[in-house]
Amino acid sequence: MAKKTYRKTVLDNGLVVATESMEGIRSISLGYFTRQGTRDEDPEVAGVSHFLEHMLFKGTRNRDARQIASELEDRGGSLDAATAKEFISVYARFLFEDLELAVDLIGDLVSNPTFPEEELQKEKGVILEEYREFVDSPEEYVFFLLFRALFEGHPLSREVLGKPETIKAITRNDIVARWKEAIAPENSFIAAAGFIDHEELVAMINEKFSFPKNEGTRWSNGEFPKPGFFKESRPALNQVHFSLGVRIPPYSDKRRYPFIILNSILGYGMSSRLFFELREKRGLVYSVTSFLEFYRDAGVFGVYFSLEPGNLDKAYKVLLDELEKVRKNGIREDELKRAKGRVRGSLALSQESSSSRMSRVANYELHKLNFLHIDEVLERFEEITLDEVMEVASEFLVPDNYGIGLVGPESIMNWNP
Incomplete structure (x- = not known):
């Protein structure tokens, strides 16, 4: 019987295998990840990582596309993939007795893809439709504009899907x-x-995975620009979609812990400061949320809401006022206590899911950090003080550091922060 523990092995070829075993469940979640994402592409083929993710499912030397789609599904499991700014992944969830099948399948996708030309041409149409759907979804597109506002000219500003002209040109x-x-x-x-x-998994991976010769790896970094403001109009929209953000330290920086607490206080759920001020007290928005994103050289703290264009000035002023209050005055002891409770509960609940546990293992490995067991993480959150939260708020919640993205009807083109 497997015991609840974390283990890590580095294979002779450099591939890392990291696992956390769980008792009392029948499922396994397993993923292959590469630390190469959109930011590391050649800009002339922007979107090629996402295109690659799609093409992995179009056939291998051992399976056609239908077999790839059905093998785990026919046994109640699932297979999927994702592309982000700093990784590409292929992952699955399945019953423990199907481990060998899942490793063989994912190993086949990664090691033996055929990239058939006829499927590539068809998939261009699929990805172009995905891009059009993205552009037509202002609640998603506004974050592309926010990242341009914070990272214009830096690799983190690139959209995962690429651009229509580069998608069409990819060979x-x-x-x-x-x-x-x-x-x-x-x-x-x-x-x-x-x-x-x-050990069983390591033996299977040694058998099922093989890799082509790598001629060299591109790692794209760059200087961070002065934050800006990007807006686009969508005449058919009735609402403005607004996002404000600021660059913060990367995931490897221990200040992520007080930022997680600060994020919870400002924009997590109906008890957050921003929900109370913008919705409950003034009725300006239906929903408002804050968020965190972390990368290898930076992070982002941001706020998103949508509302009627005529209320944008009021909501923007309320938002700035609340951020300024936190920057100058910090947070209250009762807010810190409640935020710790929310984080503690959320982390504890996530431990019941093999998918969440896999993602947590992957996150540490993605950022090349030593794995922390859940009790160690909870202890770190319990140790956070009012002063720690005050320090990150006062250093980073500075108006000159804010970037803004905005999508809305034509009338918003006259709006400026």
Whole structure:
């Protein structure tokens, strides 16, 4: 029987296998991850990482697309993939007795894709439709504008999907080149959680995964620009979609802990400061939320809401006032206590899911940090003081550091912060 524990092995080729075993469940969640994402692409083929993710499912030397789609589904499991700014992943959730099938399937996708030309041409149409859907979704597109406002000219400003002109221009050779570069074992890792035996998994991965020769890996960094303001109009919209953000330290920085507390106080749920001020007290919005994103060289703290254009000035002033109050006065002891309770409960509940546990293992490995067991994380949150939260608020919640993205009807084109 597997015991609840974390283990990590580095294979001879550099591939990392990290697992957390769980008792009392029958599922396993397992994912292959590469630390190469959108930010590390050649800008001339922007979107090629996302295109590669799609093409992995179009056939291998051992399976056609239908077999890839059905093998785990026919046994009650699931298979999916994702592309982000700093990773590409293929992941699955399945019953523990199907571990060998899942490893064989994911290993086949990663190691033996064929990238058929006829499927590539069809998939261009699919991805272009995905891009159009993204542009037509202001609640998503506004975050692209926010990242431009915070990172314009830096690789983190790039949209995962790419641009229509680059999507249309991507060739099979571009896909193959990106595959060889991205999946190099020294850039990759396997994360798994559930009813799993670590040594058994390592043996299977050694057998099922192989990698092409890597000619070199592009790692894209850059200077951060002065934050700005980007807006676009959508004549058919009735609401303004607004997002304000600020650059903060990366995930590797321990100040992420007080930022998580601050984020909870400002914009987590109906008890948050911003929900009370903008909705309950003034009725300006239906919903408002704050969020955190972390990368290898920076993070983002941000706020999002949507509302009637005529109320934008009022809501923007309330938002700035609340951020300024926190920057100058900090938070209250009762707010800190409630935020710790929310974080504690959320983390504890996530421990019941093999998918959440896999994601947590993957997050530490993605950022090349030592894994912390849940009790260690909870202890760190319990130790956070009012002064720690005050320090990050006073250093980073500075109006000159804010970037803003805005999408709305034509009338908002005259609005400026």
